[in-house]
Amino acid sequence: MASDDFFDLSKPQVRRSMFFFALGALIGLAVAGYGLFTAQGTRSHSVPPEALALVNGRPILRSDFMTQVQTQFSTPFAQTAAGERRKVLEDMLAEELQVQRGLEIDLPSFDPDVRTALVAGVQLEVTADVLAQQPTKDQLREYYAAHKEKYVSEGVLRMRDLVAKHGAGPGTELEMANVQRAVAALRAGQPLDEVMRRYRLEDSGALMEAGHADTGEIFEFAAKAKLAPPVYAAAATLERGQVSEPIQQGDGAHVIVMLEHRLPVQEDYAAAADQVWTDYKNDAQTRVREANVRYLRSRADILLSVDALALEAQAK
Amino acid sequence: MRRRVWLWGLAATVALLAGIGYWLHVRSLQASLVREWPAELAGHPPLIRMAVGLARPLYAEHCAACHGANLGGNRAIGAPNLADPVWLYGDGSIGAIENTILYGIRSGHPKGHNVTDMPAEGRTHQLSATEIEDVVDFVLALSRQPHDQAAAERGRKLFYDTGNCFDCHAGDAMGNPDYGSPALLGETWNYGGDRLTLRQSIYSGRHGLCPAWIFKLTPLQIRSLAVYLYVESHPRAGLARQ
Numbered sequence: 001m002a003s004d005d006f007f008d009l010s011k012p013q014v015r016r017s018m019f020f021f022a023l024g025a026l027i028g029l030a031v032a033g034y035g036l037f038t039a040q041g042t043r044s045h046s047v048p049p050e051a052l053a054l055v056n057g058r059p060i061l062r063s064d065f066m067t068q069v070q071t072q073f074s075t076p077f078a079q080t081a082a083g084e085r086r087k088v089l090e091d092m093l094a095e096e097l098q099v100q101r102g103l104e105i106d107l108p109s110f111d112p113d114v115r116t117a118l119v120a121g122v123q124l125e126v127t128a129d130v131l132a133q134q135p136t137k138d139q140l141r142e143y144y145a146a147h148k149e150k151y152v153s154e155g156v157l158r159m160r161d162l163v164a165k166h167g168a169g170p171g172t173e174l175e176m177a178n179v180q181r182a183v184a185a186l187r188a189g190q191p192l193d194e195v196m197r198r199y200r201l202e203d204s205g206a207l208m209e210a211g212h213a214d215t216g217e218i219f220e221f222a223a224k225a226k227l228a229p230p231v232y233a234a235a236a237t238l239e240r241g242q243v244s245e246p247i248q249q250g251d252g253a254h255v256i257v258m259l260e261h262r263l264p265v266q267e268d269y270a271a272a273a274d275q276v277w278t279d280y281k282n283d284a285q286t287r288v289r290e291a292n293v294r295y296l297r298s299r300a301d302i303l304l305s306v307d308a309l310a311l312e313a314q315a316k
Numbered sequence: 317m318r319r320r321v322w323l324w325g326l327a328a329t330v331a332l333l334a335g336i337g338y339w340l341h342v343r344s345l346q347a348s349l350v351r352e353w354p355a356e357l358a359g360h361p362p363l364i365r366m367a368v369g370l371a372r373p374l375y376a377e378h379c380a381a382c383h384g385a386n387l388g389g390n391r392a393i394g395a396p397n398l399a400d401p402v403w404l405y406g407d408g409s410i411g412a413i414e415n416t417i418l419y420g421i422r423s424g425h426p427k428g429h430n431v432t433d434m435p436a437e438g439r440t441h442q443l444s445a446t447e448i449e450d451v452v453d454f455v456l457a458l459s460r461q462p463h464d465q466a467a468a469e470r471g472r473k474l475f476y477d478t479g480n481c482f483d484c485h486a487g488d489a490m491g492n493p494d495y496g497s498p499a500l501l502g503e504t505w506n507y508g509g510d511r512l513t514l515r516q517s518i519y520s521g522r523h524g525l526c527p528a529w530i531f532k533l534t535p536l537q538i539r540s541l542a543v544y545l546y547v548e549s550h551p552r553a554g555l556a557r558q
Contacts, residue, residue, distance in 0.1 A: 049350035050535030078355035128424035
């Protein structure tokens with residue numbers, strides 16, 4: 001009689017309600033359990049198909065294994081022997097175990113090499129998308145227009161930096177008059193060596209190559225680094241064949257003779273396109289790296305000492 | 317009444333069991349597709365068919381933007397043709413294709429193909445403008461296109477000497493799949509084999525990119541794409557397409 005009531009849907013029945021309630025709960029639990037134990041990264045009871053082994057829950061991927069076998073034996077994977085594959089598997093298991101041990105003993109906290117490698121790895125990881133993105137031509141042209149100063153060729157010069165040293169001749173006023181005459185002679189086209197000899201001028205020593213005055217080509221930035229600022233400032237304005245006015249310095253009066261001067265030239269977009277592409281990508285990577293650090297700082301619990309706070313304040 | 321309820325219950329149970337059985341069968345096939353060594357997949361036509369079926373919409377969504385809906389590539393950005401059997405990296409096997417999809421080319425992933433770029437021989441002043449023209453003529457000669465014979469002869473010397481081209485493209489100009497450097501015999505071109513494009517390639521260099529998909533697609537999706545691309549690029553292998 002009770003059985004008849006169970007199947008008679010026209011009548012309410014407590015046992016039937018309880019039965020379907022229990023059935024629903026069981027199906028729900030089964031689905032949830034399956035999801036819990038088979039979601040990517042959570043499987044621990046069996047090896048997922050893409051992996052060859054699990055080491056404390058971490059997979060050794062089949063694709064990595066194949067690549068390693070081929071690399072190690074320089075043979076297509078299909079042609080490798082079981083012994084070769086076994087050796088690689090053992091090596092990969094050992095590597096994974098040691099990596100996990102390294103994390104266990106907190107190797108990154110004290111080994112500078114590990115720290116460097118981790119930083120490099122994280123930076124690569126966060127910039128991977130930027131690296132893979134191809135900027136459009138419009139983006140590159142816009143970047144070029146905004147950073148034109150980057151695409152100027154380096155100027156090159158050949159010059160002599162001559163000096164009439166203090167004490168090499170009569171008093172200061174007479175010294176200057178002597179140098180003025182030397183400048184006039186050079187501008188009149190008299191030979192350099194003769195003028196140097198007659199007016200007691202010598203190379204300043206600022207631009208030397210193997211013990212002699214460097215008369216070869218020098219990049220602008222190198223000349224700027226080697227010459228005193230007033231001397232370089234005078235040199236920068238001279239063109240080929242020109243001679244500067246005397247420039248008073250601590251060691252004497254300098255005269256610049258410009259033998260050749262190729263001024264920096266603005267490269268047009270077509271010539272600079274490749275460098276624009278590189279710079280655009282580098283800038284994008286830098287922005288992503290900096291944003292990543294800002295994000296990490298925003299979620300980190302950083303306590304600064306008084307000294308560190310002072311430094312931070314200075315930086316701002 | 318009671319009998320009718322039993323019949324409905326039986327039908328529902330059978331349908332449920334059939335559904336679960338089919339689902340388990342598909343899951344098992346998918347697991348087999350991922351678990352099988354790539355070289356052995358050819359012996360499993362159902363797996364190949366399933367992979368191709370899974371891969372088509374994936375290709376359209378993730379790959380077609382660069383490589384074209386018909387796999388023909390895009391010379392404007394140097395995205396290679398995926399429908400021919402010429403592969404820049406590796407031997408063109410399913411395993412090699414899968415590796416490239418997983419980790420990419422110059423993708424920033426440490427396991428990606430990050431070995432080298434085509435250097436900008438002109439921009440770095442490795443070769444002068446005249447020398448670049450000579451090398452272009454040599455490459456035109458290699459690919460049996462109209463060229464200046466004397467310039468090609470000079471270019472041949474530069475190829476093996478100052479230009480250092482042979483280092484990546486190999487002494488026989490057949491390319492090197494370890495570096496992803498293409499053959500120069502004219503069978504296929506990534507960016508184009510005409511004089512203007514060759515000049516641009518040598519002067520400014522090339523650095524094509526392919527993203528690493530390991531964190532964006534599942535292992536099943538990546539394996540399916542690798543199988544699909546292998547099937548499409550190796551029609552003579554006789555693998556069932558659909």
